[in-house]
Amino acid sequence: xxxxRIAMAALxxxxxxxxxxxxxxIELVGAGATFPAPFYTKLFDEYNKQFGxxxxxxxxxxxxxxxxxxxxxxxxxxxxxxxxxxxxAASPAPIVHVPMVxxxxxxxxxxxxxxxxxxxxxxxADMFLGKIKRWNDGRxxxxxxxxxxxxxxxxxxxRSDGSGTTAVFTDYLSKVSGEWKSKVxxxxxxxxxxxxxxxxxxxxxxxxxxxxGALGYVxxxxxxxxxxxxxxxxxxxxxxxxxxxxxxxxACAVVIPDDTRVSLPTPACRSG
Numbered sequence: 001x002x003x004x005r006i007a008m009a010a011l012x013x014x015x016x017x018x019x020x021x022x023x024x025x026i027e028l029v030g031a032g033a034t035f036p037a038p039f040y041t042k043l044f045d046e047y048n049k050q051f052g053x054x055x056x057x058x059x060x061x062x063x064x065x066x067x068x069x070x071x072x073x074x075x076x077x078x079x080x081x082x083x084x085x086x087x088x089a090a091s092p093a094p095i096v097h098v099p100m101v102x103x104x105x106x107x108x109x110x111x112x113x114x115x116x117x118x119x120x121x122x123x124x125a126d127m128f129l130g131k132i133k134r135w136n137d138g139r140x141x142x143x144x145x146x147x148x149x150x151x152x153x154x155x156x157x158x159r160s161d162g163s164g165t166t167a168v169f170t171d172y173l174s175k176v177s178g179e180w181k182s183k184v185x186x187x188x189x190x191x192x193x194x195x196x197x198x199x200x201x202x203x204x205x206x207x208x209x210x211x212x213g214a215l216g217y218v219x220x221x222x223x224x225x226x227x228x229x230x231x232x233x234x235x236x237x238x239x240x241x242x243x244x245x246x247x248x249x250x251a252c253a254v255v256i257p258d259d260t261r262v263s264l265p266t267p268a269c270r271s272g
Contacts, residue, residue, distance in 0.1 A: 025052070025054070026052070026053045026054070027053070027054040027055070027056060028053065028054070028055045028056070028075045028076065029055075029056045029057075029073075029074045029075050030055065030056070030057045030058070030065075030074050030075060030076040030077065030078060031057065031058040031059075031060050031064060031065045031068045031069075031074050031077060031078070032057075032058075032059070032060065032061070032062055032064065032065020032066070032068075032069075032077045032078030032079050032164075033059065033061065033062045033065060033078040033079050033080050033163075033164050033165070034059040034060075034061060034163075034165070034200035034201040034202060034219075035062075035080045035103060035164060035165050035168075035201060035219045036078060036100060036101050036103065036219075037057070037059035037201070038221050038222075038225070039100075039101045039103075039221075040055075040057050040059075040078075040100075041057075044057060057078075059200060059202075060161075060200075061159075061161040061162055061163050061164075061199070061200060062078070062079035062080050062081055062162060062163055062164030062165070062167070062188055063079075063161060063162020063163065063188050063189065064161070064162065065077035065078050065079050066079050066083065066087075069091075069095070070090075070091050070092065072092060072093065078100070079164040079188075080163070080164020080165050080167055080168050081164040081167035081168070081187075081188050082097055082260075082261040083095060083097070097260045097261055098260065099260050102248060102249070102252045103219050103220055103221065103248065104219070104220045104243045104247075104248040104251070105165055105168045105169050105172070105217055105218070105219060105220075106217065106218060106219075106220050106223050106230035106231070106243045107119065107124055107215065107216075107217055107230060107231045107233070108205070108208055108215075108216055108217070108218055108223045108228045108229065108230040108231075109208065109213075109214060109215045109216075109228075109229060109230070109231070110208050110209060110210075110211060110212055110213060110214040110215075110228075111135060111149070111150065111152070111212075111213070111229070112148075112150060112212075113148070114228075114229040115144070115147040115148070115149070115229065116147075116229060116232070117140070117143070117144050117147060117229070117231045117232070118143045118144055118231065118232045118233075118234070118240045119140070119143060119231045119232070119233055119234070120143065120233070120234045121176035121177065121233065121234065122176065122177060123139050123140060123143065124173070124176075124231070124233065125173050125176060125177035125179070125180045126139075126177075127140075127154055127156070127215060128156055128158075128173065128180070128192075128193070128195075128215075129177075129179065129180060129183070129184070129193050130156070130193045130194040132154065133153060133154060134151060134152065134153055134154060135149045135150055135151070135152050135153075135154060135213060136149045136150060136151045136152075150213075152212060152213040153213050154213055154214075154215050155195065155196065155211050155213050155214045155215065156192065156193075156194050156195030156196075156214075156215055156216070157195055157196055157197075157198055157204050157207045157208050157211065157214050157215065157216035158192050158195050158196075158197055158198075158204070158216065158217070159197060159198065159199070159200075159203075159204060160197025160198060160199050160203070161189075161199050161200065162188045162189050163188055163189070163200075164188060165201060165217065165218070165219060166187070166188055166189065166190065166217075167186060167187055167188045169217045170184065170185065170186035170187060170190050171186045173186070174186040196211075198216075201218045201219050201222045202222065204216045204217065204218050204222075205218050205222045205223065205226045205228065206226075208228060209226060209228060220243050220244075220245075220248065230243060
């Protein structure tokens, strides 16, 4: 689940400002996930125009956002991976999870002609495990009979920083692949079997665009903004689902618990 971490004081400050209409200049400082950064850029710009409150948000990755929040160097932090009970208990001040926005993590790639590919969970996991090494592997070809797949090596691109997007994606892989779960596991940082690392969603998107045969994972908007193709994944019902704003919204139509911490790994969707 993609969640924003907002200190209670910052939340109260925002409410007081909008209701009472304070005229003095007010600035909030936040840091964390790159996943919601496109949304935050627009949101905070509009909020400043309407209420005169400047929000300085630094997209440094979920791990950095949590660290800075716990260090009390920011008013709020943002992460795609919610804090567990032990982390919350160890924090120097109360932590409140406030869902801000929902999004999808997609598997994007760099292939000639940008074909629209279909993948199953087991094939995707084996590609990231390094067991499927080339794009013309028989298992990929069987799922994409109409596509011309080149005899090109698959270069996995993953995050190099502590990342909630990584937590989202590896949580999904751990739930669909027993081998992934036992060998790699899930979390904001994992020991990747292969590949190269990029910082932030933007860094991964940039490397995928640069490297022929690359395969990476990014938030849907980053793929759309960079005009990158991404795979449709087969769900439990046997249907191939194409990531769109509509399918993401449908995937997130679930009941959120009172503490707002919930994981939605299949499809890999998070609220943030």
